[in-house]
Amino acid sequence: MSETRRAEAAARRYYRLLRARGRAAATLTAVTDGVALGLLDRAALAEVDRLFYDRTREPLPDGGEADYADDAWNGQGLFAWEERVADAHLPAGARVLVTGAGGGREVLGLRRRGLDAVGYEPHPGLRAAGARLLAAEGHPGTLRAVARDAFPDDPGPYDAVVVGWGSYMLVPGRARRTAFLRRARAVVPDGAPLLLSFWPRSQVPARPRVTHAVAGALRRARGAEPVELGDLLAPNFVHAFTRPEVEAELSASGWALLDYRERPVGHAVGRAGRA
Numbered sequence: 178m179s180e181t182r183r184a185e186a187a188a189r190r191y192y193r194l195l196r197a198r199g200r201a202a203a204t205l206t207a208v209t210d211g212v213a214l215g216l217l218d219r220a221a222l223a224e225v226d227r228l229f230y231d232r233t234r235e236p237l238p239d240g241g242e243a244d245y246a247d248d249a250w251n252g253q254g255l256f257a258w259e260e261r262v263a264d265a266h267l268p269a270g271a272r273v274l275v276t277g278a279g280g281g282r283e284v285l286g287l288r289r290r291g292l293d294a295v296g297y298e299p300h301p302g303l304r305a306a307g308a309r310l311l312a313a314e315g316h317p318g319t320l321r322a323v324a325r326d327a328f329p330d331d332p333g334p335y336d337a338v339v340v341g342w343g344s345y346m347l348v349p350g351r352a353r354r355t356a357f358l359r360r361a362r363a364v365v366p367d368g369a370p371l372l373l374s375f376w377p378r379s380q381v382p383a384r385p386r387v388t389h390a391v392a393g394a395l396r397r398a399r400g401a402e403p404v405e406l407g408d409l410l411a412p413n414f415v416h417a418f419t420r421p422e423v424e425a426e427l428s429a430s431g432w433a434l435l436d437y438r439e440r441p442v443g444h445a446v447g448r449a450g451r452a
Contacts, residue, residue, distance in 0.1 A: 207387035210410040214388065215395025219349065219402070222414045223325060226347060229413040230279075230300055246280050246306035254286030256342075258441055259372075266370040266435075266446055267292060271336035274364060276329065277344025281307030281320050287339070288316055296341070297323040297331070328357045333364030338371045343442075346375040346415045351405065351426060354416075358430030362449055369449040371432055377443040378407050378417040385409060385417065418443065 217225070234242040235250060243250040255263060267273065271292050275283050278296025280303045287294035288311075298304040298320060307320045323329045326348045338361045348354045361371060378385060385407055392404045407417045423445050424434045432447035 203383050204387060207384035208391055210383065211388040211391025212395065213410055214392035214404060214408060214414070215399070215401075222349070225410075226413040227300060230303060246303050248306075248310050251280040251282040251285060251307060251310055253282060254289055255283065258438075258444065259283070259286065259342075262372055262436075262444070262446060263287065263290060263292075266372070267337050272334070273337045273339055274329065274331065274333065274335040274361075275339045275341055276323070276361075277341030277347070278320055279303045279307065279341055279344075281311045283339055283341055284319055285311060285314060285316070288314075288319070294319065294339075295331075296320045297329040298341075299323055299325040299327075326353055326357070328360035331364065334366065335364050335369070336366075337369055338365060340371070340373050342374050343376070343415075345373045346418065347413070349408070349414060349416065350402070351422075355426050355430045358426060358432060358447075362431035365449050367449055367451050370435070371427075371447040371449070372444065373423065373427075373447070374442055374444040375423070376411075376415055376417040377439040378419050379439065380443075381409065381417045383409065 230245050232244070234244050237243055237249055238253070241249070245251075267287075269291065273287055273292050273294040275287070275294055275296040278284050278298045279300070281296060284294045284296035284307070296307070296319060298307065299322070301322075304320055304322060308317075311317065311319050321329070340361075345354065345357075348357060358371075365371075388409055389404060389406045392408065396403055405416065407419070407422070409415050409417055420437050423437060427434050427445070427447045431450050433450055434445060435448045436446040438444055
């Protein structure tokens with residue numbers, strides 16, 4: 178074998194090794210997540226989530242970083258994809274209920290567009306930071322408390338519902354999510370829009386079936402609430418969705434799927450059906 182052929186063969190073996198290492202790492206991550214998801218109860222998972230939102234920092238357009246309670250993060254207002262949805266589906270002057278409103282980013286962005294937006298958020302630190310920012314921007318009293326995983330006890334009526342960025346995937350269990358969406362349906366008229374955002378399962382780098390198998394076995398042994406395929410730790414609890422899942426949960430709750438996209442982030446728009 179020539180020197181060139183030996184070099185080519187060695188390079189191919191190296192790339193096979195890299196692929197094997199990647200598969201092994203993904204499997205290890207999935208098993209680790211499955212063990213944790215199988216052993217942590219809902220209270221512990223809620224605490225993991227609180228710590229995640231207390232500690233995580235996100236990149237800013239100017240190249241800096243900010244946490245979710247920072248005015249620099251929430252003062253951005255709507256992301257470009259959210260602006261597109263607002264332009265396409267939210268009528269001028271609409272009264273909008275925002276759940277999972279965090280530090281008020283969506284509420285502020287919607288109000289800057291002339292919409293009458295009110296937000297609800299369970300995390301006390303994010304809620305306090307958002308209330309301060311919104312008050313400073315001339316919108317006091319527009320960010321309110323709500324229980325975790327619950328739809329606000331607010332009869333409305335509203336013209337639209339926005340489920341804050343990624344917060345729908347933080348609700349464990351299809352039954353809880355559909356109950357949440359049914360409550361949302363009750364505060365809007367026929368034809369009103371609803372926005373959800375989430376992680377598409379097709380973009381999850383780990384192995385959800387491995388996580389599901391490990392966590393499921395541990396939950397069954399403990400007699401605890403079952404997990405669903407797509408439940409992950411990243412590092413907080415999330416449920417990664419397929420399109421059929423999104424469509425089925427909307428349909429079971431009185432909504433029809435209008436738009437589904439996986440880029441630049443997973444999001445869907447539903448339309449309220451006849452009550």
